[in-house]
Amino acid sequence: MSKPTVALFDYGSGNLRSAFRALERAGGDVELTSDPDSARSADGLVVPGVGAFAACMDGVVKHGLDVLVRERAAAQAPVLGICVGEQVMFAEGVEHGVETAGIGVFEGRVDHLKADRVPHMGWNTVEAAEGMRLFAGIDPAERFYFVHSYAAKTAPPGSLVATTVHGEPFIAAVERGPVSATQFHPEKSGDAGAALLANWIKGLK
Known part of the structure; x- marks a missing residue:
């Protein structure tokens, strides 16, 4: 039986090596690509991301990844965003008073953590909404690894979210239809992160 194909998109921002290995261990046939046409036909698309929202969006737009993500969302083709790759799924990000448009598959904004x-x-537990596919079979006491200064804080309409708290509550993960995203790094979250990625891979076929 063939493995689900996963396109890990390289647009100039992301922890690609560890994400690649983690997705392979989770059961994916992973290709690292910066070609939207190549990624379009994959069973699943992963959007990584580290650094500043605006810089990531520059790379997203330059490589046509924004168009690709919106196409896949409309076609019910799975997408997984990780860290800033989650943040850019939202409508806008605000850094140092500067607003930058995101991909916009989720309504809402990403702002500075108070x-x-x-x-x-560090490591946080998360409170996942009932029915979230990413967290199926994962003990609520498990912890996930976060490293970020900004976050989305309001659940997009029609979405299931997992939340946690650092100074204030924020969205740790979100699912709506084919689009899923995590603020934490599953590829750096040990067994819990591996289980989450395996859940996502299982949902590709």
Whole structure:
């Protein structure tokens, strides 16, 4: 039986090596690509991301990834965003007072975390809504690894979300139709992250 194909999109921002290995271990036939046409036919598309929202969006637009993600969402073809790859799925990001348009498959904005210690770096439990596919079979006491200074804080309409708290509540993961995303890094989250990626891979075919 063939493995589901996964396009890990390289648009100049992301922890590609560890994400590639983690997706392979989770059961995917993974291709690292920066070609939208190649990624279009994959069973699943992964959008990584580290750094600033605006810089990531520059790479997203330059490589046509924004168009590709919206096409796949409309066609009910799975997409998974990770860290800033989750943030750019939202309509806009605000950094240092500058607003930048995101891909916009989720309504809402990404803004600075209000906390005594920023960036948020460490392990948190998350509270997942009932029925979230990403968290199927994962013990609620499991912890996931976060490293970020910005986050979305309001659930998009029609979505299932997992939340956690660092200074204030924020969205740790979101699912709506074929589009899923995590603020944390599943590829750096040990067994819990591996189980989450395996859940996503299982849903591709």
